[in-house]
Amino acid sequence: MAVLADGQGMPVVTGSLGGAPIRLLLDSGANRTILSATLLGAQVEGNRTVGSLCIGTLCLSNATVWARDSVFSAPDVRAINGLIGMDVLGAFLVEIDHGQSVSFNPKAGTCAGTAQPLALNANGQPMIAASLDGHSLGAILLDTGSLYTLFATVTAALAPYLADSALPATGCSINGCNTGQYFTSTAHQVCVGDVCLGDVPVKYPVWDAIGDSFLFQRRVDLDFPRGCVVFCDP
Helix, strand or coil: CECCCCCCCCCEEEEEECCEEEEEEECCCCCCCEECHHHHCCCCCEEEEEEEEEECCEEEEEEEEEECCECCECCCCCCCCEEECHHHHCCCEEEEECCCEEEEECCCCCCCEEEEEEEECCCCCEEEEEEECCEEEEEEEECCCCCCEECCHHHHCCCHHHHHHCEEEEEEECCEEEEEEEEEEEEEEEEECCEEEEEEEEEECCCCEECHHHHCCCEEEEECCCCEEEEECC
């Protein structure tokens, strides 16, 4: 399925809720699926069972979702109406092709390329080994729901040159957006395992995560059932 051109640079795709069209963010940084409470007709935040939820042509019956209105689960027509978290994504091989298209397959083998192991943390979120300019960051979050690759304060301090080209930025999460405390810049080199890319757009100070500014530069197979990420050969 195609990634929407107005999806703010993230993997936002079309879907449907009970047959009505919606827009969904594929968010591996979220451990559960969240949909707009307003669209669900829910008066309070909490779990709901939906009869039919489709992500492109992949349809789920009687799926359990969390009902909440937020920046990433808003009821408006042109907004992101919900996010698909690891409770769904974790069952599939999810291929993201340079941020242009997404496909799901529960059984197919990965593309030919460089495989890197990942593991799920206690919250069911994928973690993968990464480094910045040769400095190991250990296992950090792999977050398709983040436009930028993110650095915590301590990590950004490993690359003081980031401040030279830093620009003020807004930071948004499921809890809302804030301004005046975040910056964007460009890291010289970011590696995920053995796969290294140069001039990677980053945001800080947040937390450590590999986001779409890294992932969208390649065709990537996120093989969650087999516990690996494959950076596909050209």
